[in-house]
Amino acid sequence: MTEANWPLFEVFIRSRGGMSHRHVGSLHAVDAEMALQNARDVYTRRGEGLSIWVVASSAIKASDPGEKDMLFDPANSKIYRHPTFYEVPEDVGNM
Numbered sequence: 001m002t003e004a005n006w007p008l009f010e011v012f013i014r015s016r017g018g019m020s021h022r023h024v025g026s027l028h029a030v031d032a033e034m035a036l037q038n039a040r041d042v043y044t045r046r047g048e049g050l051s052i053w054v055v056a057s058s059a060i061k062a063s064d065p066g067e068k069d070m071l072f073d074p075a076n077s078k079i080y081r082h083p084t085f086y087e088v089p090e091d092v093g094n095m
Helices: 032-043 065-076
Strands: 008-014 022-028 051-056
Touching: 008 032, 022 032, 032 051
Parallel strands: none
Antiparallel strands: 008 022, 008 051
């Protein structure tokens, strides 16, 4: 298998406890283990990561931005789901 045929992986890094993983980039690798090692080398050189997720791009199913009204409009009728009704205590930290 040549490098041109390697599958594409999406890389997510969590920088601190309590924070969510954020997409930081993509890379090609033979398998998930190699993708994890390469992601560590490429995206956490300065020790900025707490944990790494790698996901094969082919495993990601995304919504179509053109269908956003159909997907997200029903939530507007349920205002109790919006975070404006909740106060987060300061001692919670990153949320």
